[in-house]
Amino acid sequence: MRKFAVENVKCQNCANLIKNSLSDEFGAVEVDLNSEPRVVSLDIDEAKIPALKNALKELNFGIIKEL
Numbered sequence: 001m002r003k004f005a006v007e008n009v010k011c012q013n014c015a016n017l018i019k020n021s022l023s024d025e026f027g028a029v030e031v032d033l034n035s036e037p038r039v040v041s042l043d044i045d046e047a048k049i050p051a052l053k054n055a056l057k058e059l060n061f062g063i064i065k066e067l
Helices: 014-024 046-058
Strands: 003-005 029-032 038-042 063-066
Touching: 003 046, 014 029, 014 038, 014 046, 046 063
Parallel strands: none
Antiparallel strands: 003 038, 003 063, 029 038
């Protein structure tokens, strides 16, 4: 399980958008709304991280760093 700090995630609707938009390509995605910045967790290969960054950027959520 890899974890990424993500910016601009404000509420449950943001979390649902991320989960629904990414699940087909990346599988199960978890969003922790209790942390600041918010944390997105998923099982992902190193090779797919650039695609994840692009997908989140298209949704207006940027990866700050990997945790």
